[in-house]
Amino acid sequence: MAAGNIDGRTAVCGLIxxxxxxxxxxxxxxTLAGFCGVNLAYVPFRVENGDLEAAVRGAYALSVRGLNVTxxxxxxxxxxxxxxDPLAKEIGAVNTLVRADGGFFGYNTDMTGLYRAMQEDGVxxxxxxxxxxxxxxxxxAVAFLCARKGAGRVYLLNRSGQKAAAVxxxxxxxxxxxCVRAMELGDWRSLPKKRMLTxxxxxxxxxxxxxxxxxxxxxxxxxxxxxxxxxYQPARTKFMRLAGEAGAKAYNGLKMLLWQGVEAFELMxxxxxxxxxxxxxxxxxxxxxxx
Ligand code: NDP
Numbered sequence: 001m002a003a004g005n006i007d008g009r010t011a012v013c014g015l016i017x018x019x020x021x022x023x024x025x026x027x028x029x030x031t032l033a034g035f036c037g038v039n040l041a042y043v044p045f046r047v048e049n050g051d052l053e054a055a056v057r058g059a060y061a062l063s064v065r066g067l068n069v070t071x072x073x074x075x076x077x078x079x080x081x082x083x084x085d086p087l088a089k090e091i092g093a094v095n096t097l098v099r100a101d102g103g104f105f106g107y108n109t110d111m112t113g114l115y116r117a118m119q120e121d122g123v124x125x126x127x128x129x130x131x132x133x134x135x136x137x138x139x140x141a142v143a144f145l146c147a148r149k150g151a152g153r154v155y156l157l158n159r160s161g162q163k164a165a166a167v168x169x170x171x172x173x174x175x176x177x178x179c180v181r182a183m184e185l186g187d188w189r190s191l192p193k194k195r196m197l198t199x200x201x202x203x204x205x206x207x208x209x210x211x212x213x214x215x216x217x218x219x220x221x222x223x224x225x226x227x228x229x230x231x232y233q234p235a236r237t238k239f240m241r242l243a244g245e246a247g248a249k250a251y252n253g254l255k256m257l258l259w260q261g262v263e264a265f266e267l268m269x270x271x272x273x274x275x276x277x278x279x280x281x282x283x284x285x286x287x288x289x290x291x
Contacts, residue, residue: 006041012062013042013268016055016077017070020044024288025068028261028281035277038269040065047073056080060103066268067097067104074137081106087148090174091141096264107267110138111145113260114230114253121251123197123226125149131191131223132156133214134201135164135182138230142201143167147175154180155191159202159214188220195225195248205229205237207291213238221246232257233289254289258282 015025021044029042045067047055052073057080059067069077074093078084081094082103088094094106118124130151132142135158146154154171158164164182171180183190204214220242221227227243230253240250258281262273 013066015068109260109263114256116259117255125151131198139201200229207233224248
C-alpha cells in the first residue's frame, strides 16, 4: 500500500528475519492487498540475534495481524507460539504466523506452497522414486513432504553425508516409513540407473554464484526425468540448464515463492485469492527476478 493510503484502520503484517533486505514478500502482500481490497501495510522487520522473543511479543502487543518468518528464525520461533499446525510441527519449522487469541499460531506455507506449485506443473510425488539434493532447512522439509505425500523412495543426497543421515533417520522414524535413504552428493553414481524426479534444495547456484550446480557432471542429468530447482534467482539455474541439455523438463522455485506468499496472505487476512490474481502476482515476480 502507498503510504498516503494508510489510515486509522490499516492493519500491519510483516516479515521477521535477518537479513530481510532482499525479500519479495512486501511486493506479494501489498499488491494482493490492493487486488483484494484489504486495508493492509506489509513491511520487512530486521530482527537482530537475541531479539526474537521481544520482536514476537512486541508485534503481538502492537496488534500486528500476521508475520512471515525467514532465515534464521524458522525453528527458533516455535517456542514463542500459542499453537502450531500439525504439518509445520512435524517439519519443525514455520514461515507464517497468524494472530490468534493469546499469541501467534504457526504454519509452514513453504511446503504447502511447493506442493501446490508442483501440482500446477503436473509433478507429483505419489509412488515416485525421488532424488532430493540438499538436507538443509528446506531439504529436510521436502523430505517430510515426499514421505507424507506417498513417494515410493527418496534418495537424499547432501554434501555432508552425516546431515543427510540424520534427516533420513528423523523422517523415517517420525513418518513410520522406511522411505528416505541418505547418501553423499559425490556418491550419485550408485543411484538407480533410470530417470527420476529430482528436487534441487541446495543453495548451490543461487545468485550471484550462478555458474555452480550441486552436481556438475553432465552424466548425472541423464538420470533426471524432471528437475525441480527451488532457487528462483537466477530464473534458469545451471542445474536447470544441465537437466534441460540432458532432455529433462526443468522448473525453478518461483511458483513455490508465489504460493507460499499467497497462502500466507490468505491465512493472515482470512480471504481467498482468486487464481487470476495469483497469476498477476506471478507476472510481477517474473519481472522482479529478471537479472
Ligand atoms: P540451508 O542453508 O539450510 O541449506 C543449504 C543446503 O545447500 C545444505 O544442504 C548444504 O549442504 C547445501 N549446499 C550449500 N552450498 C553447496 C555447494 N556448493 N555444493 C553442494 N551443496 C551445497 O538453506 P535452505 O535449506 O534454507 O535453502 C536451500 C535453498 O532453497 C536455497 O537455495 C534457497 O534459495 C531455496 N529456497 C527457495 C524458496 C522458494 O520459495 N522458492 C524458499 C526457501 C528457500 P551442507 O549441509 O553439506 O552444507
